[in-house]
Amino acid sequence: MAPTTPMSRRPSPEAAASPAIRRKLGVVLVDPLPVVRAGISLLVDGRPVSACTTLAFEVRDRSVMTIEGLADGGKLHPLQEAFIEYGGFQCGFCTPGMILAAKALLDENPNPSEDELKHFMHGNICRCTGYKKIIESIMAAAKKMRAGY
Ligand code: FES
Numbered sequence: 001m002a003p004t005t006p007m008s009r010r011p012s013p014e015a016a017a018s019p020a021i022r023r024k025l026g027v028v029l030v031d032p033l034p035v036v037r038a039g040i041s042l043l044v045d046g047r048p049v050s051a052c053t054t055l056a057f058e059v060r061d062r063s064v065m066t067i068e069g070l071a072d073g074g075k076l077h078p079l080q081e082a083f084i085e086y087g088g089f090q091c092g093f094c095t096p097g098m099i100l101a102a103k104a105l106l107d108e109n110p111n112p113s114e115d116e117l118k119h120f121m122h123g124n125i126c127r128c129t130g131y132k133k134i135i136e137s138i139m140a141a142a143k144k145m146r147a148g149y
Pocket residue numbers: 090091092093094095125126127128129
């Protein structure tokens with residue numbers, strides 16, 4: 001039988017942020033294709049990052065948001081509502097990353113053109129379907145947010 005090593009509860013500096021966040025917040029983070037931002041699951045100080053390629057020490061004392069923090073109590077964020085209403089909601093791997101990346105974009109640019117939206121979202125990959133409904137969802141949410149939802 002191999003000897004066992006005691007596990008520290010404190011992440012090592014080179015540990016990815018996602019396990020520490022899972023433990024601390026009790027949320028599920030998905031990062032199926034981290035290199036292409038398929039599963040961006042975090043906003044760090046409002047900027048989208050890939051959770052599994054972000055190190056734990058990089059998010060220390062910084063604002064970290066997961067998809068779970070987007071709704072206001074029981075009220076969904078306009079992006080979440082639009083993804084449901086316009087069919088942009090797809091699977092649990094890509095959708096959290098799409099929505100959080102869209103939030104980062106709309107926080108920075110509340111009235112993006114479709115080209116600006118496509119450029120900003122270009123690293124968010126869904127291998128299964130298309131992007132038409134995702135783009136429609138984000139544009140609809142942007143319009144709703146500009147109107148003060
Ligand atoms: S990766 Fe989510 S639907 Fe394709």
